[in-house]
Amino acid sequence: MIDVEGLTKSYGPRVAVDDVSFHVEKGEIVGFLGPNGAGKTTTMRMLAGYLPPTEGRASIAGFDTFSQSLDARRRIGYLPETVPLYPEMTVADYLDFMAALRHVTNRKAAVQHAMEVTHIQDRARMNIGKLSKGYRQRVGLAQALVHDPDVLILDEPTIGLDPRQIIEVRELIKGLAGQHTILTSTHILPEVEQICSRVLIIHRGKLVAEDTPKNLGARLRGAERIGLQVTGDGAKLQAALAAVPGVQSVQATNEGRYEVAVAPGQDLRAQLAETVVKGGWGLLELAPVGMSLEEIFLQLTNEEVVA
Amino acid sequence: MQNIFVIAKRELYAYFVSPIAYVAIAVYLIIAGFIFWLEVGGMAQYGTPPSLEGQFSTMAFLWLIFAPPLTMRLLAEEQRMGTLELLLTSPVRDWEVVLGKFFASLSVLLLTIVISFMYALVLKAYGNPDLGPMAAGYLGLLLAGGALMSIGVLASAMTQNQVVAAVLAFVANLVLWILSAAGQSASSLTTQVFNQLGFFEHTLNFWRGIIDTNDVIYFVSLMALTLFAATRVLETRRWR
Numbered sequence: 001m002i003d004v005e006g007l008t009k010s011y012g013p014r015v016a017v018d019d020v021s022f023h024v025e026k027g028e029i030v031g032f033l034g035p036n037g038a039g040k041t042t043t044m045r046m047l048a049g050y051l052p053p054t055e056g057r058a059s060i061a062g063f064d065t066f067s068q069s070l071d072a073r074r075r076i077g078y079l080p081e082t083v084p085l086y087p088e089m090t091v092a093d094y095l096d097f098m099a100a101l102r103h104v105t106n107r108k109a110a111v112q113h114a115m116e117v118t119h120i121q122d123r124a125r126m127n128i129g130k131l132s133k134g135y136r137q138r139v140g141l142a143q144a145l146v147h148d149p150d151v152l153i154l155d156e157p158t159i160g161l162d163p164r165q166i167i168e169v170r171e172l173i174k175g176l177a178g179q180h181t182i183l184t185s186t187h188i189l190p191e192v193e194q195i196c197s198r199v200l201i202i203h204r205g206k207l208v209a210e211d212t213p214k215n216l217g218a219r220l221r222g223a224e225r226i227g228l229q230v231t232g233d234g235a236k237l238q239a240a241l242a243a244v245p246g247v248q249s250v251q252a253t254n255e256g257r258y259e260v261a262v263a264p265g266q267d268l269r270a271q272l273a274e275t276v277v278k279g280g281w282g283l284l285e286l287a288p289v290g291m292s293l294e295e296i297f298l299q300l301t302n303e304e305v306v307a
Numbered sequence: 308m309q310n311i312f313v314i315a316k317r318e319l320y321a322y323f324v325s326p327i328a329y330v331a332i333a334v335y336l337i338i339a340g341f342i343f344w345l346e347v348g349g350m351a352q353y354g355t356p357p358s359l360e361g362q363f364s365t366m367a368f369l370w371l372i373f374a375p376p377l378t379m380r381l382l383a384e385e386q387r388m389g390t391l392e393l394l395l396t397s398p399v400r401d402w403e404v405v406l407g408k409f410f411a412s413l414s415v416l417l418l419t420i421v422i423s424f425m426y427a428l429v430l431k432a433y434g435n436p437d438l439g440p441m442a443a444g445y446l447g448l449l450l451a452g453g454a455l456m457s458i459g460v461l462a463s464a465m466t467q468n469q470v471v472a473a474v475l476a477f478v479a480n481l482v483l484w485i486l487s488a489a490g491q492s493a494s495s496l497t498t499q500v501f502n503q504l505g506f507f508e509h510t511l512n513f514w515r516g517i518i519d520t521n522d523v524i525y526f527v528s529l530m531a532l533t534l535f536a537a538t539r540v541l542e543t544r545r546w547r
Contacts, residue, residue: 048396051545074398084393086317088324100313101397143393 440516447513
């Protein structure tokens with residue numbers, strides 16, 4: 001549904017997006033991840049037909065975003081980073097305007113439907129300028145949905161919302177999967193784990209990783225790690241744990257907390273528990289430590305610094 | 308065509324949901340009405356035949372001042388609010404956005420002109436004015452006012468600050484108006500060039516009731532040129 005090939009955007013000598021290529025299949029929700037200023041917004045703007053690419057090409061549903069811009073734009077619902085709203089309009093009038101601009105035939109029904117999906121019917125007659133941030137964000141989403149587009153491009157759809165609203169918007173986006181192909185950017189990592197089937201990580205304009213959130217974790221994980229919480233003498237325990245065959249290292253992370261690195265493919269949980277209990281220590285907790293997306297992300301985006 | 312209409316319609320909505328259009332139209336009509344009262348007083352005193360010649364030239368001059376505040380918001384505000392991104396990513400061509408905005412401002416102008424038909428009606432009720440020249444005068448008012456609006460649209464495309472847009476438009480209007488005066492103090496060839504370029508010279512015939520194609524072409528091409536420039540300015544916004 002979305003095909004991007006060698007997409008590049010430079011502003012003078014500064015390259016904002018550098019040779020980015022990816023494909024998004026119909027019905028997928030793909031998370032676009034990267035630190036601020038990595039080139040997420042620029043890429044999305046090129047996809048939405050707002051900025052022309054310096055090099056490379058992008059197409060939406062088979063239509064080139066530059067040479068067949070109008071056809072491509074007809075198939076996109078776009079929510080820019082700063083939600084574009086006319087504060088003097090009422091919600092219903094605004095959505096009606098957007099529907100008219102996109103040549104929706106049955107505007108009344110389309111507006112009604114978009115308001116239902118985003119749960120804003122109760123604010124239909126209110127001025128947008130008087131709405132709370134959460135409602136504005138949802139009006140922005142309703143705007144992107146009103147013409148039932150094939151592709152949704154959402155730039156930071158949950159930014160600036162309170163936790164409850166964030167959950168609501170995430171649920172909303174999840175609910176849209178299947179009928180729409182969605183590319184959503186964020187720098188909130190758990191969000192990607194929760195809603196996306198695939199992640200694209202962009203850093204300094206370059207695509208550095210592309211995989212499912214789960215596979216990314218597995219790929220980057222050098223060793224399995226197990227966390228323990230134990231009462232009793234620390235120094236002796238550390239030595240005892242390190243002596244268990246297969247253990248690579250033992251680290252004290254906190255008061256009474258330890259992290260044990262184990263060679264991949266081995267499950268040493270039983271042996272570790274045995275060691276602790278036999279040694280007379282009190283075992284409070286023992287659990288594998290999964291590599292969070294935060295860590296993956298930091299690892300990927302720090303690679304250049306480390307190397 | 309539909310896109311232009313949709314954009315113009317929203318813009319008119321914005322005009323009349325805020326006090327700006329009401330205030331501008333009201334103040335414009337109060338000043339024009341006062342001038343009309345003076346003109347009628349003069350005609351009655353000296354027994355000159357009833358006409359709107361002086362009235363038209365004042366009304367056109369007033370647009371020089373009233374067009375900038377009516378056009379300053381059009382594109383500047385869209386850029387500031389980020390809604391321009393929305394328009395430019397909708398299946399709408401850039402020139403359709405510009406024309407939509409222009410037609411909205413033109414509608415406000417037209418509304419004012421229609422209200423000012425009352426001056427003609429008053430003259431008709433109490434005298435026997437020649438209606439032909441009046442029609443030409445109203446056409447001139449529409450063309451001259453429209454050209455001033457299109458200059459305002461261009462100014463509004465160039466900045467995201469409404470005040471800057473208004474000042475730019477006002478300065479441009481003033482320069483166009485003054486060109487004729489500059490023509491009068493220069494040699495014959497420059498006089499002609501300046502007179503051709505100047506706004507003022509092209510309005511005079513209309514007020515006298517003469518529709519000269521030269522004048523019509525001047526205003527129409529001024530509108531076409533500024534609106535084309537506004538479209539290009541909007542396009543360059545994409546490249547930044």
